[in-house]
């Protein structure tokens with residue numbers, strides 16, 4: 001699956017044109033996650049659909065979802081901008097930025113310097129870089145380019161081998177363990193448990209995917225995570241603002 005996504009992404013990059021620079025205020029992604037009053041920092045994701053689940057939310061309005069996340073007090077918002085597989089759009093991020101006062105991360109398959117530049121112009125505060133999609137050297141180059149242009153980065157890995165390759169190259173400021181295997185879609189929170197042991201103390205550790213309840217948050221925090229990235233379980237709720245509060249305060253939805 002990941003290979004298919006990356007092949008299509010490569011074609012998109014060949015046709016990519018840069019947007020005009022969005023004039024927005026910026027907020028620090030890592031600082032916001034570190035300064036949470038809750039058990040873990042929450043990155044809430046604006047996600048309409050995914051290749052493994054199909055449509056996740058029918059009455060989808062990206063600005064409405066972004067505003068509800070903001071009003072519920074999340075530490076950061078992740079916006080899926082991939083169109084082909086996730087039914088996102090780069091304008092979703094630019095639109096949401098106008099209405100929220102928390103850092104916004106662009107969630108896409110970024111493999112080229114042009115996409116880093118594009119993310120900055122869109123108004124993002126942070127981007128995702130995926131270890132499984134990039135050679136460690138290339139990942140580090142894009143990481144440095146991002147920070148030089150004023151973007152922060154969430155470096156995501158799924159497997160021990162890929163994490164080892166990344167750590168041989170550099171230490172990411174924010175490191176995400178994806179509980180979902182992007183080749184098979186199998187998702188288990190124990191992936192965070194296994195991999196947290198290998199994560200550097202200096203990196204802010206994020207557990208991503210498959211988190212549905214406060215108990216799940218407690219679990220991954222016990223494993224060593226300081227923040228969580230949650231999409232589907234929030235996007236399926238009618239009242240998103242209430243769902244966020246219940247998730248972070250321990251009322252199961």
Ligand SMILES: O=P(O)(O)OC[C@@H](O)[C@@H](O)c1c[nH]c2ccccc12
Pocket residue numbers: 045047107108130156178208209210211229230231232233
């Ligand atoms: O919807 P979930 O299971 O809460 O997962 C959110 C997020 O972790 C997931 O969307 C994700 C993690 N890494 C990715 C890379 C590309 C696309 C999507 C993702």
